[in-house]
Amino acid sequence: xxxxxxxxxxxxxxxxxxxxxxxxxxxxxxxxxxxxxxxxxxxxxxxxxxxxxxxxxxxxxxxxxxxxxxxxxxxxxxxxxxxxxxxxxxxxxxxxxxxxxxxxxxxxxxxxxxxxxxxxxxxxxxxxxxxxxxxxxxxxxxxxxxxxxxxxxxxxxxxxxxxxxxxxxxxxxxxxxxxxxxxxxxxxxxxxxxxxxxxxxxxxxxxxxxxxxxxxxxxxxxxxxxxxxxxxxxxxxxxxxxxxxxxxxxxxxxxxxxxxxxxxxxxxxxxxxxxxxxxxxxxxxxxxxxxxxxxxxxxxxxxxxxxxxxxxxxxxxxxxxxxxxxxxxxxxxxxxxxxxxxxxxxxxxxxxxxxxxxxxxxxxxxxxxxxxxxxxxxxxxxxxxxxxxxxxxxxxxxxxxxxxxxxxxxxxxxxxxxxxxxxxxxxxxxxxxxxxxxxxxxxxxxxxxxxxxxxxxxxxxxxxxxxxxxxxxxxxxxxxxxxxxxxxxxxxxxxxxxxxxxxxxxx
Numbered sequence: 001x002x003x004x005x006x007x008x009x010x011x012x013x014x015x016x017x018x019x020x021x022x023x024x025x026x027x028x029x030x031x032x033x034x035x036x037x038x039x040x041x042x043x044x045x046x047x048x049x050x051x052x053x054x055x056x057x058x059x060x061x062x063x064x065x066x067x068x069x070x071x072x073x074x075x076x077x078x079x080x081x082x083x084x085x086x087x088x089x090x091x092x093x094x095x096x097x098x099x100x101x102x103x104x105x106x107x108x109x110x111x112x113x114x115x116x117x118x119x120x121x122x123x124x125x126x127x128x129x130x131x132x133x134x135x136x137x138x139x140x141x142x143x144x145x146x147x148x149x150x151x152x153x154x155x156x157x158x159x160x161x162x163x164x165x166x167x168x169x170x171x172x173x174x175x176x177x178x179x180x181x182x183x184x185x186x187x188x189x190x191x192x193x194x195x196x197x198x199x200x201x202x203x204x205x206x207x208x209x210x211x212x213x214x215x216x217x218x219x220x221x222x223x224x225x226x227x228x229x230x231x232x233x234x235x236x237x238x239x240x241x242x243x244x245x246x247x248x249x250x251x252x253x254x255x256x257x258x259x260x261x262x263x264x265x266x267x268x269x270x271x272x273x274x275x276x277x278x279x280x281x282x283x284x285x286x287x288x289x290x291x292x293x294x295x296x297x298x299x300x301x302x303x304x305x306x307x308x309x310x311x312x313x314x315x316x317x318x319x320x321x322x323x324x325x326x327x328x329x330x331x332x333x334x335x336x337x338x339x340x341x342x343x344x345x346x347x348x349x350x351x352x353x354x355x356x357x358x359x360x361x362x363x364x365x366x367x368x369x370x371x372x373x374x375x376x377x378x379x380x381x382x383x384x385x386x387x388x389x390x391x392x393x394x395x396x397x398x399x400x401x402x403x404x405x406x407x408x409x410x411x412x413x414x415x416x417x418x419x420x421x422x423x424x425x426x427x428x429x430x431x432x433x434x435x436x437x438x439x440x441x442x443x444x445x446x447x448x449x450x451x452x453x454x455x456x457x458x459x460x461x462x463x464x465x466x467x468x469x470x471x472x473x474x475x476x477x478x479x480x481x482x483x484x485x486x487x488x489x490x491x492x493x494x495x496x497x498x499x500x501x502x503x504x505x506x507x
Contacts, residue, residue: 017041022324024378052089060092080205083130093136100133122207122232185214185226186252193217193490195264197501198245198273200236208233210241211504212248217263217490222418227504228252238275245280263487265289266498269296269457286482290459292498293428294414296450297407298350300435303449304404305353307442310393311400315356317384318342321371328374335370339363350415351408354400361401364394403438404446407431415499424496425467428454466491 020026026035037044045051052059055072062068076082102120121131164173195217200210211230215223229248233240245265249257262284267273269291277289305312322329322342329341343359345352360367368388374381387393410431414424432454435447454460465479469488480488 014041023327023376024321024325024380025376026379028379048085048088052085052092056089056092059089060094063093078204087134090134090136095136098135100135102131102133182251185228186254188224188226189214189216189252191258191261193261193263193487195223195266195494196245196248196262197266197495197498198241199268199498199501199505200233200241201505208236209505210236210244211501212244213501213504214248214252215495215500217494219489219492222493223495225500236272238272238279241273241276242279245276246283259284260286262287263483263490264459264494266292266495266501268292268498269299269453286487288459288462288481290463290496291457292496293424293457293460294350294411294497294499296453296457297411297414297428297431299453300446300450301351301354301404301407301411302347303446304400304407304442307445308396308400310387310390311357311396312353314360314384314387314393315343315345315353317380317387318360318367319344320380321384331374332370335373336363336366339366342367351411354404355408357397357400358405361397364397399440399442403440403443404435406434414497417500418493421463421491421494421496422467422470425464428496460496463491463494463496466494 021035026037028035043054045054051074055074074085076085123131193216195215197213197215198210200208203209209230209232212228213225214228215225217223229244229251231244231247233244246257249259249262263286265277265280265284265287267277267289274289274291277287281287281289319342322332323344332339332341340359343352343356345356347353371381371384371388374385410427413419413427432447432450435443435450438447462479462481465481466483466488468475469478469480470492483491
C-alpha cells in the first residue's frame with residue numbers, strides 16, 4: 001500500500017523480498033534449515049531491550065500522545081512475549097506501579113482444599129485480565145474482549161433469560177456445578193475397581209498442567225472414563241506426579257481412599273513416570289503400572305525414521321516445497337488432479353511419517369514428474385529434485401513400506417475405545433511377530449527396539465499373565481499377581497494406552 005500511495009521504493013523492495021521468501025527463493029542453510037536474510041532485508045537487534053529502544057524511543061515523554069503511539073507496534077508470535085514486552089515498555093514510564101489482584105479464595109470454607117489459592121491464581125482466561133495485574137497511570141490496557149462484553153451486555157436478548165452477574169455465578173453456581181459433577185462420578189464408580197491415567201503438557205504460557213482421569217474396570221462392559229482432577233505443577237518429577245495421583249484419589253473418595261480398588265495405572269514411559277509408578281505401588285498394593293503401548297510402537301516408527309535419513313530428507317523437503325506456496329500446490333493439482341496433496345507429517349502425530357513413506361511409494365513417478373517440471377531454482381526444489389534421482393532412496397521407500405507399513409494402522413487401532421484387553425494384546429503381539437519375520441539388518445534392529453521397549457515395560461508382562469487367564473488357559477504356573485478371581489475378571493477391558501488422558505487436553 002505504501003508503494004502505490006507514497007511511491008515508497010524501499011517498501012517495493014521489501015514486498016518483493018517477502019514474496020521471494022514465500023516462493024522459497026531465498027537460500028537455505030542446509031545445516032540449520034534457516035533462511036539467510038540479505039543485509040538489505042531489515043535491521044536486526046541483539047535483544048528485546050534494543051528493539052524497544054528503537055521502536056519506542058523516549059516513551060516516557062510520549063506515552064500520552066496517542067498519535068505517536070498509533071504509529072508504533074512490535075509484533076510477536078506468542079502472548080507470553082507480548083506480555084513481557086508490554087511490561088518492559090511500561091517500566092520506562094514514570095509513576096507509581098499499582099497492582100490489582102483478582103479474588104483468590106473460595107466462598108465456602110469446606111471447598112478450600114479443592115480450590116487452593118495457587119490454582120485460582122494460575123487461571124489465565126481469554127478476554128480477562130491476569131490474576132496479578134500491574135499498571136501505571138496512563139498505561140493502555142484492554143480489560144475486556146469487546147465481543148464477549150457485547151454479548152454479555154445483551155445477554156437477555158440472546159438467551160431470552162436473565163443471566164446472573166459474574167460474582168453471583170462464581171459464588172453460587174460454580175461450586176454447585178463442580179459438586180454435582182463429582183457426585184455423579186462417585187455414584188458411577190461406587191464400589192467398582194478402577195484404573196487411573198496421568199499425563200502432563202504445557203499450556204500457551206508454558207505452565208505445566210497435568211490431567212488425571214479414572215475409569216471403571218468391569219468384566220461385562222467397557223470402561224466409563226472421567227477427568228477427576230487438573231492441576232498446574234511447579235515442577236514435573238516423580239514426587240509431584242505421586243502427590244497428584246494420591247490427591248486425585250482423595251478427591252474421588254472423600255470419605256476414605258479405597259487403596260485396594262485401584263488396579264491399574266497407565267502413563268507414558270518417561271523416567272519420572274516410571275519412578276512415580278514405583279512410589280504409588282507402596283500405597284496402592286494391587287496396582288499394576290503399564291506404560292503406553294501405542295507410544296511404544298510410535299517409538300519404533302521413530303527408530304525406522306532414524307535409519308533412513310535420505311527418505312526423511314525427501315519427506316521434509318517436499319513439506320517445505322509446498323508449505324505456504326499456493327503456486328506450487330496449484331501446479332500439482334493441475335497436473336495430478338486425482339492425487340492427494342503431498343503429506344505434511346508431524347512427529348507428535350503417531351505413525352504419520354510411515355504413512356508419508358507409503359504415499360511416496362504409491363505415487364513416486366507422478367510426483368517426480370511434477371517436481372521435474374518446476375522451473376524455479378529455489379533451494380528446496382533443487383534438493384528434492386536431486387533426491388528423486390537417488391536410486392537407493394527408491395529402494396529404501398519400498399523396503400519401509402513393505403516391512404513397516406502396517407505400524408500406523410496398528411497404532412490407530414490401539415487408540416480406539418472400548419477394545420478388550422485380549423484384542424489389544426494380540427495386536428501388539430502380531431506387530432512383534434511381523435517385525436521378527438521381516439528380513440534385513442534394519443528390520444532386525446527395529447525388531448530389537450520393540451523387544452527392548454516391551455522388556456522394560458514391567459506391567460506388560462503382568463498383563464500378559466492375566467490375559468492368559470482371561471483366554472481360558474489353565475495351568476498351575478499362572479501368576480495372578482496378587483489379584484483375586486473377581487479382580488482378574490475385571491481386567492477384561494483394561495486399557496494399555498494413555499491416549500484417553502492425552503485426548504482430555506482437547507476437551
